[in-house]
Amino acid sequence: MRIACPFCGERESGEFTYLGDASPKRPNFAVDSVAGPEPAEDAFYDYVYLRDNVAGVMREYWYHGGGCRSWLIAERNTVTHEFGSVTAAPGAGATKLAQAGE
């Protein structure tokens, strides 16, 4: 398997570590919420555990740990293993971002 790192070019998959589905977004947790723990636990349960487990094109996190140490977001077909676009995580370089990321 070859992965086209947007910074390094096409590399062997052994240089990368896989994390999985990039769709779930870490919920915001307000420390001073008065709703009790339930809603936050539900939201985090969804984020941490539930997966669409797509059979087809999936957006997923790969880490180029054996290379430029960038986190990447790749489109990949889980049925054919074919990659589509591979882009850098928002905070990979030094770009300044106003908002929290993924």
Next chain:
Amino acid sequence: MSGYSGSEPLSRTAALDANASGRAAPVSQSHRLRSGGLIDRQSPLQFSFDGKTMTGYAGDTLASALVANGVKLVARSFKYHRPRGIMTAGSEEPSALVEMRTGARREPNTRATTAELYDRLMANSQNRWPSLRRDFMSINSLLAPIFVAGFYYKTFMWPAKFWETVYEPMIRRAAGLGKSAELPDPDHYDKAWAHCDVLVVGGGSAGLSAALAAGRAGARVILCEEDSRVGGRLLSDGGDIDGMHAADWLRRATDELASLPNVRVMTRTALFGVYDGGVYAALERVNDHVAVPGPHQVRQRVWRIVARRSVVTAGAIERPIVFPGNDRPGVMMASAVRTYVNRFAAMPGRRVALFTNNDDGWRTVEAIQRAGGEIAAVVDPRGRAPAKYQAVAGLRDVRVLTGGVSDVKRGVDGVRSIVVTGRNGLTQQIEADCLAVSGGWNPNVGLSCFHRGKPVWRDAIAAFVPGDAPRGMTTAGAANGEFSLGACLRDGHAAGVAAAAECGAAGNAGEAAEACDDIYAISPLWQVKAKGKAFVDFQHDVTASDVTLAQREGFESVEHLKRYTTLGMATDQGKTSNVNGLAIMAEATGRTIPETGTTIYRPPYAPVAIGALAGHHRDENFHAWRLTPSHHWAAELGAVFVDTGLWKRAQWYPKPGEKDWLESVTREVLSVRNSVGFCDVSTLGKVDVLGPDAGTFLDRVYINTFSSLAVGKARYGLMLREDGIVMDDGTTSRLAEDHYFLTTTTAKAGPVMQHLEFCRQVLWPDLDVQLTSATDQWAQFSIAGPKTRDLLQAVIEPSEDLSNEGFPFMGAREVKLRGGIVARLFRISFSGEMAFEMSVPACYGEALARNLMIAGKPFGVTPYGTEALGVMRIEKGHVAGPELNGTTTADDLGLGKMMSKKKDFIGRVMAGREALTAPNRQVVVGVKPVDPVRRLRSGAHVVPKGVIPGPETDQGYVTSVCFSPVLAQWIGLALVERGRGRFGEIVRIHDPLRSEDYEAEICNPVFYDPEGVRQRG
């Protein structure tokens, strides 16, 4: 196969020389032709088969040398132990498997057809006892009526315990083929990478044509050929190309390829796998053609070839016909007969019968006749010679029979005669010592189907051709169902041009070479139905009636057929049997062959030695290792090393006279507790966390707060996974406003770094923070014991104040060492003693160790290893790997109070789930046996006193133990249900694995100096 024309084969063969003479042609080669063949008659080679010494020539395979020596019986089959001979001349060989070499190099199941002959080659037949000719197990043939497909599923069930004791051992002994070596493989292997634009797989006419085209166009080309030389069927069948003899064209083509710097031709290199993203795997047999690889040479090399495009020109495989006796030694594929005659100048028989259902098979007649052999008869269900051959001289006298071969009679050595049943049902017997068979050709679709693409049936050639090939792959030539030489050359050329163009190489590719286009006509014939065992899968002894039995029992799916009968599961992966098997199944079920479908094609295309796939990575080189900065110094001192992840760490430093590890470790601990010692802790992960938002960042990854940490101070931190379970711990120091120095455990350095980068790049890219690993930059030593300050004062510049006021507990700052080096000093303690950790640039690590030894001499400074480190952390109740086991929470570890309530942090919410906060969780406690001389062991379980141990009463287990020199007894940490409320309770330590059962007291996990006076002293 690459088509044929009527012209002569590549090497002109001469008449069979039955009374060979001359110094280079020993008499033993009774079936060697007097001249011709691509063998080097100046290089005779001696070899032995089953202990019998024979000779062959350089250029021979073991199979061709056996043919030349008239050897027909070379193997016994898997189940019935039927005598078998050589069937093919390639890697598809199902029958002629031999054991090569001896001792640690013994190599079972080697195809005689691909083994190149070398001097003193030793091969033996396998799966027979006591000898190939008199094989006791051939008695199985008598039981054949019972040993049908799947018989073992129906029996061997009674009595139940007989399976493991009687039946199975019997089956296992009978099964298998050759015997593996039982000693470590003494040869070396390696693996390498290659990159190209266009990979051409197979160096026959189509492949050479493709490589020439792509190479001329300017693409970077790799051509792989499994054989020892390129040429493919040209080497056996010859032909005329561009108006010249195939041999001349071949020479010209290889010269041109060699002249192109962008083309690399790799012979003896078989492609075996097609993986994602244009990664191909190939095996180069670097030194299998010699007895033993030379010095510094590998036996085989696995190549991973990264190619933007590939052109598969892997040819086609001739398929057998299923008829009774089709497995007899002397029954051989027609194309193999021509290969032995033309390429190797070896005659498989003197009187050859031919059974063919297609035009291509007829070329065998010419080959045999030209070599001086006799054609006993040609059996062709179509009943007459193809038009092309009707005019050929010599054919006029050949007897042509319609119908099919319905039996093969066997003499001592193999085929004696064949029985032909005509369309009218009448039979006749014809004497012959070899039967050449051609049931047509199957394009080599395997590589194109490795990504689960399904091959497509083509009626015109009665065979499957590639369907959906993996991305970037095209097929050409015979592999693509093109069976004439002219078409192969054109097809290969076009594929080469197209592949190069797709890689941006558009130079002048020249014209395709020209050769004539013969028509390939076939009249499908899969099976001759007659009495007797008719084999479909030769190696696994699967017969036509096994296939129909499977159908009767409902195993109709091709995959069920394969699994029930084992058809196609032998070492040839069904290359010669699959299509015939499913044709018979199709007939039995009334479906067409394409409706019946094929089984899944899987890599490797041909079997690959496990050693080759491992390459260099075995023994000490299995995994890379990491050495600490003081490693060689510790080795000088005789340290015992232990593997901790990839690190090699000093475990303890034995001294002369010490009787065991415990004595050494106890000494080391007591030296620290009473005076001073030091330990290399450079293996801890170290991360520079930099930038204005570094503090905020750490607040989010740790459960406790770091933004409030003052510059010059260190703090213990704990981080969770997002599911609320503890991930790692360590101390982190603030060296400057915008610089934190974070440490991790040795084991988790990598995962933590990855996690931190995830947080920085993905979760919170708005934070201005930069991370880099500093693990290898620093040599870090823990220096501990009441005399620590005295020792340090000796190596540190006197101006540095190390007093409690000048350097308080949890202080962290740079200090100058005597001699001009700057070090970082952290006042942190894992041992519970007055302690510092000092780091210096890694290159000074060894010097630091030596200098500490010098400075500490007056205090009897003692280097200590990981064991003593562990003892002291257990005495202090510090948790480590065995407690941070991926299932414990901060509260389980007694660290729940560290969890800040004022902020969100990774894991905070999930840590609050009901089962993770339940009161009956197992939490860390101390345990000590009631009997003070009793040894405690990790992994022993904890049950309440007076109950019977069982699933309901199992309340936890001992996680870490040590002999505590200060308490003079074994102590431990344990995870115990509701443990913190049970201090003082006597429980039962149950250790059935080690037959131990004793009582222990649950206690506070901090055994030593619970007030922490010493570390603050």
Next chain:
Amino acid sequence: MKYSIFSLAKAALSGHKGWTRAWRDPAPKNHYDVVIIGGGGHGLATAYFLAREYGIRNVAVLEKGWIGSGNAGRNTTIIRSNYGLPGNTGFYELSMKLWERMEQDLNYNAMVSQRGIINLYHSDAQRDAFARRGNTMRINGIDAELLDAAQIRKELPFLNYDSARFPIMGGLAQRRAGTARHDAVVWGYARAADQRGVDIIQNCEVTGFTRINGRISGVETTRGTISAGKVGMAVAGNTSRVAAMAGMKLPIESHVLQAFVSEAIKPLIPGVITFGAGHFYISQSDKGGLVFGGDLDGYNSYAQRGNMPVVEDVCEGGMAVMPMIGRVRMLRQWGGIMDMSMDGTPIIDKTPIDGLYLNAGWCYGGFKATPASGLAFAHLLARDEPHSEAALFRLDRFRRGAMIDEKGQGAQPNLH
């Protein structure tokens, strides 16, 4: 027809013309009391136990391809009950006990072969973890032995003791573990279920669910709509895809696990051996092939095939621990789709949707679990309450924080 040496001998006299289908090929009926989706080992075993233990015989097993075409037919055939955590320990031992009498139960020789397993350890920490696990086994009445280096060397003299990167320090043995012939398990359950009236319907793919008032009332298939009192899913590998038809999202990911078999050779390896310092485990089949495997490829996949890095990783592990196999050739590699749950432990539970039952998340423990999974799932379907030995395999355990995480890797399926 009862299978035995006598029936075999008798059949031989008539050229084996008398054998009939091992299971019928019925057309689907309009209604079944229970429809099981998935004709793998688990689905077929469930149907068998429903009929045998719970008297529910109006049962259909729907299989989109040929039975056993999923993970039942692409595993490394190991059976064992050497688990360490509550929930797993008892369940896998129940399974082991069912394996031990399978041939007699089914009248089918599934070649259950208890030649033992030895998990090697290479560090003190690993030894301690094995000691904890072995003691758990013993406390649960399961056989376990902790062996030291000398004992291992005596039993397995061919391992690498002299030049190992990670020296062998000992091993945890379970003598009752072993292997079984995977396809035969499928066929044996199919035949036994069929004999008890279960309809096994191949080439019948479920394309949707039908509902009445929110409750699942049946399935839509490529062979028409079939109504059902209850529907059970046993489609490990494709669980998420089928669950999505019912609108469910699960704590499961699909990953590829590769396995390998060598050319057949004469007996070389006694039982199952697992390497503790790399990704490699091995056994030898009755046919003579060395069957071996390692770790997941590591990325989500439905492709049923993997890539080179894992091929190499596994073979490197093999050569590191057993350098005598260097010249033995790998014959075939294949990949299965693992239903990887978020804690490495399966789920046998009712779903939040009435009438729909879930058997999933087998990770790579599915084959060894086949009989117990069938029994427990049948129990759940018949009684609407969990079987006592599968009581902790609940779907809501992740929400509650009651994970059963043998490896301690947390919610990252590719690390289990």
Next chain:
Amino acid sequence: MVDYLWNAQSPLQKELVAGRHGVTAGQAGVTLTEIRGIMLVQVMARRGKAVETAKAAKKLFGVEPPSTPKAVIGKIATLIWSGPDQFLAFAARSADSQFGKLAEVFAGIASLSDQSDGRCLSQISGPRAREALAKFSSLDLDDTMFPPGATATSSVDHTPVNIWRDANGADGEAVFNLLVFTSFADSLWKTIVASALEYGLEASSAHAE
């Protein structure tokens, strides 16, 4: 008072055996040289400061740091791309080094981390160097893909490395620099040596210039 010596020690002190290894006939196919005495600083631009970082680098080094995988030679250092918006400043260790200025020049605009002892540098050249490299590196090091000045962050034996190509040597052969983590140096050196034995290897060490 004792005199404490602070000898800098190479991580290859045991594994590097200078001289000829492997096949001894003919010219060595591969030369492998440890380069000692290096200075190496990781420079990482702060958020929104990539442009300022480049400007500051230009001022100090006379060249802008590479924004793609390249190595550029500046006045007092070679700047080696090591990731997005970051680079390694590399120079020979010397008494009159101006690396001390880095902290000042990049203050507030880039974060620095000294890695001079965190990495071990070796140089591989010779007519068979690419064949040896192909055994442990998955990179395409063909002239067309990896010309002089090209650099890559990659892995060897599952360990991160930086590779960059210098100008060709006096013999016209390509010269590859390989930077590995210090603790892995012993292990990777052995891997490299093993890969080169069949071509004949000349091993040595030298001080950075």
